[in-house]
Amino acid sequence: MHAELYRTRKRWYESAWPGAGFWRGANDTLPVTSYITYPANFDQPDGQSLTPLTMAAMSGNVKFVKTLLSHYDVDLERECNVIFDGMVVYGATALWVAAGMGHLPIVKMLVQAGAAINHNTKAQSSPLRAACYEGRLDIVEFLIHNGADVNATNLFNNNTLMIAAYKGHHLVVNTLLQNGSRANDQALCGATALHYAAESGHLDVVVTLLDHGATLKKNELGITPALQAAERLNEDVLEAFIQRPGLMSLEEQITALELMGATYANDKTKYDVNKAYSYLLRAMQLRYSNPRGVIRKKVQPTVPAYDNWFETENLPELYAIKLNHHSIHMESLAIRERILGRNNPELPQAIIYRGAVMADQGRFYQCQVLWNYAIDLRMRNNVSVDRDLLRFAQLFAQILRVETHNLTLDHVLPVLAKCQQEIENNKFKIKEAKPNTCPRLWQDQNNQNCITALYLIKIVTHLARRKNDQHIDEEHIQQLFLVVRKFIQNDTRLQDGQTLLHIAVNGVMPVDEFYTNEMCRFPCYATALVLVHCGASVVAVDAARNTPLHILVTKINTAQDRQAEMARILQLFVEAGAHLDAVNAAGQTAAMACKLPLLANRLHAHQNAHTSLKCLAARTIATNRLNFKGLIPTQLEAFIQMHSVHKVLP
Structure with a gap:
């Protein structure tokens, strides 16, 4: 991949640079120094910005690097943006790139030419770190020999x-330790190198770290490397910890074994109820291994989502559930919560898996209880x-398809309320985003949540049409309207500016x-009616200044015949005060943009009947593009703007 990337960029440079002959080896045609030092403007589409030196270092072209270093006054510390392992690395020098790509000869040439060996990226990643990531022992040894800081840290x-x-x-770990790397240093999250090795299941690395004095420190969540190994079901690593003399107390061993068993009972990829029970039994036997010093469980209050399950506290109780898989599952969920704690982000995953299994078995109510609890934990x-919210919408749709009578508004409305709260939280995150955060990720999540909210509202309207199948009272209706009004009051929109009403009438969504x-x-x-009734604006515009009416008549799914539905929505919009002569950014009214002749005729008829003198003015x-800014009441400016293709208001 990197070779192809280099060839592509080489062609770009040959076609655009005055000194293209340089790349063909013509010594009589040399590009000016500025071209050697600075990236070209066209070198940006994928987020990268490369100098010729960085390009040569990336591709491993020793000849080019040697030529650049010997014939030109290149800036060895010039920082570039490069794609490394699928991610854009900002502020990488040629040395960092060469080390990360594993080109030892180029690393040596750059260091000998005077490249700063500890010049970090914007994220404080050093060339040594890049070499360690790729496991290039030869480069690691060379950089350390030339003064690289083995204990350098990144932003975290x-x-x-x-x-x-x-x-x-x-081998890299061993080399770092032999050259002064501190085995028990902790990252901002409290994790040590032993945590990372245990999590990934690298037994040889774990043993090496232990041999060099690594200890079982707790991270910020109170999790030790032994518990980390147990939670990731790395049995050999956990056994290495247990068998290490003096490393773990008996109670710590018991806790780790319980976590291992509890995780086996509710793991998506490695589920094994027999292994789960064997580890739970082994842990319980250790609790009672010394009759004079029984180590009793610190039992927590029961959790309704786990059927209010009380953990077993002795061997007879554990023997009693051996053949009852559901009991083992609930026991295991309770154990995981006791050991990991409710603040651990890994806790909900097993709960979600157990809920999914119950849904597959048709036990939809139990699934909803577990998933609601998992959402509460994550939001907390x-x-x-x-x-999780999308998963709920899928579940509700499945229930309606399979067992209509088992779904009620009492099930759907709380999830809709959580969806509204999540959108509000995301909006705050986007607004308060800092430079080192990921607002784009939050925006993507917001888009998904908006669509999920629409799914849920649609499902509510479906349930409302089945009043004979369930009890729907005034309280349910008020709860629905209250939540939907919150969506509207908070101006819930997609990234392209579409409101929920836009999406509800979008036939190609x-x-x-x-x-x-x-x-x-x-x-x-029905969905549009609920939104309009709760105050959704029929004249709101998206980024292209399309009103919901524009979307209705232009975003048409030709595979479905929904003209009757569209006609009803059109009538709804007209009655709600839609301005039929409002234009979008292309200067089109809804009638002009309409793709269906029958609907266009309806629009023209409504437009002729409802156009006011105010609209004509x-x-x-x-x-005529008359200046009106500041000459008329402020509330009229937006009204005029609605009828103008030229954006006047800020």
């Missing part, structure tokens, strides 16, 4: 030993729940295909 206080341990580069810890596509089809009159001002 994560050092070179940690990244080598995480990647499982045993400020973890995104966009996938992609709909998730897991049951949801059978239940949630758009445009939907606004159109005249807009058409």
Whole structure:
């Protein structure tokens, strides 16, 4: 991949640079120094910005690097943006790139030419760290020999030993330790190199770290490397910890074994109920191994989501559930919560898995209880729940398809409220985003949550049409309207500016295909009616200044015949005060943009019947581009803008 990237960039340079002959080896045609030092403007589409020296270092072209160093006054410390392992690294020098790509000859040439060996990237990643990431022992040894700092850390206080341990580069880890790397240093999250090795299951690295004095420190969540290994089901690593003399107390061994068993009972990829029980039994036997010093469980209050399960506290109680898999599952969920704690981001995953299994078995109510609890845990810890909310919408659609009578508004409305809260949280994160955060990720999550909210509202309207199948009272209706009004009051929108009403009438909006596509089809009159009733604006515009009416008549799914539904929505919009002569950024009214002749005729008829003198005056001002800013009441400026293709308001 890197070779192809280099060849592509080489062609770009040959076609654009005055000194293209340089790349063909013509010594009589040499590019000026500025071209050697600074990246070209066209070298930006994928986020990279490279100098010729960085390009040569990336591709491993020793000849080019040697020529550049010997014939030109190149800036060895010039920082570039490069793609490394699929990520853009900002502020990488040629030495960092060569070390990360594993080109030892070029690393040597750059160091001998005077390149700063500890020149870090913007994220404080050193060339040594890049070499450790790739496991290049030869480069690691050379850099250390020439003064590289083995204990240098990045922005997260994560050092070179940690990244080598995480990647499982045993020889690199050993070299770092022999050259003064500190085995017990902790990252900002409290993790040590031993945590990373245990998590990834690198037994040889774990043993090496222990041989060099690594200890079982706790991270910020109170998790030791032994518990980390147990939670990731790395049995050989956990056994190495247990068998290490004096490393773990008996109670620590018991806790780790319990966590291992509890995780086996609820793991998506390695589920094994027999192993789960064997580890739980082994732990319980250790608790009672000394009759005079029984180590009793610190039992926590029961959790309703786990069927209010009381943990077993002795061998007879554990023997009693050996053949009852459901009891083992609930026992294990309770154990994981006791050991990991509710603040651990890994806790909900097993709960979600157990809920999914129950859904597959048709036990939808138990699934909902578990998933609601998992969402509560994640929201409590400020973890995104966009996938969890979508999963609920899929579940509700599945229930409606399979067992209509088992789904009520009492099930759906709390999830809709959580969706609204999540959108509000995301909006705050985007607004308060700092330079080193990921607002784009939050925006993607917001887009998904908006669509999920629409799914849920659609499902609510579906339930409302089945009043004979369930009890729907005034309280339910008020709860629904209260939540939907919050969506509208907070101006819930997609990244392109579409409101929920825009999406509800968008016939080509992609709909998730897991049951949801059978239940949630758009445009939907009932969904639009709920939104309009709760105050959604029929004249709101998206980034292209399309009103919901524009979207209705232009985003048409030709595979579905929904003209009758569209006609009802059109009538709804007209009655709600839609301005039929409002224009979008292309200067088109809804009638002009409409793709269906029958609907266009309806629009023209409504437009002729409902156009007011106020609209005519606004159109005249807009058409003649008369200056009105500051000359009329402020509330009228937006009205005139609605009729003008030229954006006047800020």
